[in-house]
Every structure is written in structure tokens, then in C-alpha cells.
Amino acid sequence: MLGYFGPAGTFTHQALRTVTEEEAVAFASVREALDAVRQGDVTRAVVPIENSVEGGVSATLDELIAGAPLAIQGEIVIPVEFGIYAREGTELADVREVLTHGHAAAQCRDWLATNLPDAGVTEAGSTAGAAAEVARPDSRYDAAVCARVAGEMYGLRELAYQIEDNAGAVTRFVEVGRAGSVPPRTGADKTTLVAYMRQDHAGALLEILEQFAVRGVNLSRIESRPTKTTLGSYCFSIDCEGHLHDKRVAETLEGLHRVCPQVFFLGSYPRANQRRPDIAVGFSDGEFDAAAAWVASLSRRP
Ligand SMILES: O=C(O)C(=O)Cc1ccccc1
Numbered sequence: 001m002l003g004y005f006g007p008a009g010t011f012t013h014q015a016l017r018t019v020t021e022e023e024a025v026a027f028a029s030v031r032e033a034l035d036a037v038r039q040g041d042v043t044r045a046v047v048p049i050e051n052s053v054e055g056g057v058s059a060t061l062d063e064l065i066a067g068a069p070l071a072i073q074g075e076i077v078i079p080v081e082f083g084i085y086a087r088e089g090t091e092l093a094d095v096r097e098v099l100t101h102g103h104a105a106a107q108c109r110d111w112l113a114t115n116l117p118d119a120g121v122t123e124a125g126s127t128a129g130a131a132a133e134v135a136r137p138d139s140r141y142d143a144a145v146c147a148r149v150a151g152e153m154y155g156l157r158e159l160a161y162q163i164e165d166n167a168g169a170v171t172r173f174v175e176v177g178r179a180g181s182v183p184p185r186t187g188a189d190k191t192t193l194v195a196y197m198r199q200d201h202a203g204a205l206l207e208i209l210e211q212f213a214v215r216g217v218n219l220s221r222i223e224s225r226p227t228k229t230t231l232g233s234y235c236f237s238i239d240c241e242g243h244l245h246d247k248r249v250a251e252t253l254e255g256l257h258r259v260c261p262q263v264f265f266l267g268s269y270p271r272a273n274q275r276r277p278d279i280a281v282g283f284s285d286g287e288f289d290a291a292a293a294w295v296a297s298l299s300r301r302p
Contacts, residue, residue: 001041001042001043001196002016002020002022002024002042002043002044002045002046003024003025003026003027003028003033003036003037003040003041003042003045003046004016004024004025004026004027004045004046004047004067005027005029005033005042005045005046005048005126005133006026006027006028006118006126006128006129007028007128007152008026008128008153009127009128009131009146009147009149009150009154009259010026010050010126010128010129010150011046011048011078011127011147011173012046012126012148012173013026013128013173014078014147014149014257015046015048015076015078015171015173016046016076016173017096017209018076019074019115019175020078023177024046025042025145026063026127027045028129029059030048030057030059030060030063030126030127031046031059031063031177032042032045032062033045033047034047034063034064034067034070034176034258035179036040036066036201037070037176037178038067038068038070038178039071040178040288041159043167043177044073044132044175044177044266045058045175045176045263046076046173046174046175046176047050047061047063047173047174047176048060048103048171048172049061049075049172049173049174049175050171050172050221050232051080051103051165051169051172052064052166052168052169052170052171053106053107053165053166053169053173054103054106054107055238056221056223057103057224058225059173061194061225061237062225062228063225064176064194064264065194065264065266068176068178068179069178069179069236069264070176070179070266071145071176071177071178071180071181071182071265071267072174072175072178072192072266072267072269073175073176073177073181073183073267073269074171074174074175074183074269074270075172075173075174075175075271075272075273076173076174076175076188076272077170077173077272078171078173079168079169079170079173080107080163080164080169080170080171081148081157081161081162081164082107082108082127082145082146082147082149082161082162082163083103083145083146083147083148083151083159083160083161083162084108084145084158084159084160084163085134085143085144085145085146085150085151085154085156085157085158085159085165086134086142086143086144086145086156086157086159087130087135087139087156087158088138088156088157089144090118090142090143090197090271090286091159091274092115092159092160094118094142094274095122095159096142097120097122097140097142097143098116098117098118098119098120098121098122098141098142098145099121099122099124099130099133099140099141099143099144099145100121100122100123100124100127100130100142100143100144100145100146101123101124101125101127101129101130101145101161102123103128103171104127104145104146105121105123105145106121107164107165107166107169108163108164108165110165110167110208111163112145113161113166113167114120115163117273119142123138124144125161127144127145127146127147127150128146128147128150128154129154129155130145130294131144131146131148131150131151131153131154132154133154135154135155136152142300143159143223144156145163146167147202148161151251156298169196171297172272174192174269175269176267177219182243182244182245182267183269183270185243185245185246185266185284186243186270186272186274187210187276188243188271188274188275188276188277189242189243189246189268189269189270189271189299190239190240190242190268190269190270190271190274191239191240191241191243191244191249191265191267191268192237192238192239192267192268193237193238193240193253193256193263193264193265193266194225194236194237194238194263194264194266195208195235195236195256195260195262195263196227196235196260196261196262196263197234197235197236197260198259198260198261199232199233202289204259205236207259208256208259208260208290210234210255211252211255211256211259212240212252213250215248215249215252215253215255215283216248216279216280216282216283217241217242217248217249217252218240218241218277218278219238219239219241220239220241221236221237221238222237223236223237223238224236224237225237235247235262240252241269241271241277242268242277244265244268245268246277246285247284247285247287247288247289248283248290249268251288252266286298
């Protein structure tokens, strides 16, 4: 059974529906969805991880490394368009209180400031959860910012559509399972990891980045996250091109293991856009094998 960050009608639900019609169970938070994977209640769960406007979804980035190990098995990227929805009889001019997910509020900030300058904006668990709340006749909220499907699903009326400040925004979702199974290499893969940085000497961040650079591994996302221990203690959540079974990526992970106090491998999986990385001269598996064979040969008698 599959789980997802719900309720029905979230963007996560839409992302899931682009890959399967399989029955799926909704969880009210990213934590609950990932805990259900950890406990074996569901085999995999779909959660949001990154969007092109707001960056990483901190709840997901943090939850992925909290508790029993999990592994990303795949990614789904979908365009996100927002509308504002209210109960029948409410006009835009009547809206005083708006409810929505924090990322939706952030992506519609200018529209809300221009069109509803006096309205309060409250953060809900999810966009569809906001729509469900607004649908209650006695709700203290007048409107929800959510997907059109959510507005329809909860019987609300569309007051405006495509209210996002940046047309063409996309959100990336990941399918997360229990650690231990790595999807096969496709040649167009991505690897996600978290590297903790040493704090005891200068250049520690450079050392992390060097591990990738000297092996020709391109990064597609890097974000700092507090380790939640002491002020100023950070780890880096990183996506790079390539698969654990690519020599250059495996060696990068070995290098990180040497220079970082802690490294979490969060999975290698096929890229949604199927783009194959440019592998520079010197960084193919064959060249790594040839180099290792040469070093091994040096201690052999002629
Ligand atoms: O609340 C939702 O619908 C989600 O799936 C999270 C989210 C919120 C805003 C943009 C993309 C994903």
C-alpha cells in the first residue's frame, strides 16, 4: 500500500496520481506519512521535497533523517497552479481570512498582498486540508488557496485562478521507502544525501564540495539545515547527478565519509526529466577501473 501527504486533493496527491492509479492512504503530515513507511504500514509514501520558488521543504528534509533509515526510490515533478476558493455566496471582496499551506502562501504572496491587502493569511497543514476546513459552514476562514481539484473536491467556488506570482513554478515530490533497496541504475539518476560539516577547522565546507568536484559529480541542489544541536551547527542536504553504482558517486560518498562526522545516504533513483549527466573525460566507470588496475599493477613483479 502506498501513502501520501494528504488529504485527497493536495498537490502531493496529484503528483502520485501522475504515476499510479493504485489505492493510496492519506496522512495529515509529512512526518506521519514517513513514520508509516518506517513502521511498515505502507511500503512507500509520496511527500513534497522541493519547489522551484521556495526551495526545499524543510519538514521533509528534516524528517528524512530523523529515525529509522529511509530511502528515496523515485521523484515526480509537476507544475503547480493555485486558485482561491470559498463557500458559495462569498465574493473576493468578502474575504477576510485565508487559509493555506505555507508554501502556497509564499508562492502567491504578491497576489494576496495586491488583491486582499487586509486579509489575514493562516498556515494550514496542507492546501487540501485548508479547502476542507473552509468548506465547513461554521469555519472562521473565508477562503483557501489550493489546487483547482481541491476546490472542486470540497465543493468550493473559484474566486480566482492562476494566482501564483511566478508562472511555470514546479514542485518536486519523492517516493520514499525503507532503506536497503536501491533502484537499478538507469544512466539518468540522482543521488540524495545529507553531510554533516566539521566545525573544528577552516575549510570544512570546501572539503565537502571538493569530494564532488574532484570526481566530476555535478550538484543539482545544496541547502544548509541546522543540526538542531547547538547554534551554528549545520549539515548540508545535497542532490547530485549519478547513482550509487557509478564509480564517481561511490568514491564521492567514500570521500565524504572520511571528511564528515556523519553522512546519511538517502537514495539513488531515476531523474524525473531523464536527463543524462555529461561525464567529463576521466570520470567514467571504465576510467576509474583502469586507474585502480594500474595502481594494483604497481606492486606486481614485472
Ligand atoms: O499542501 C499541498 O497540497 C502539498 O502537497 C504541499 C504543497 C504545497 C504547495 C505547493 C506544493 C506542494
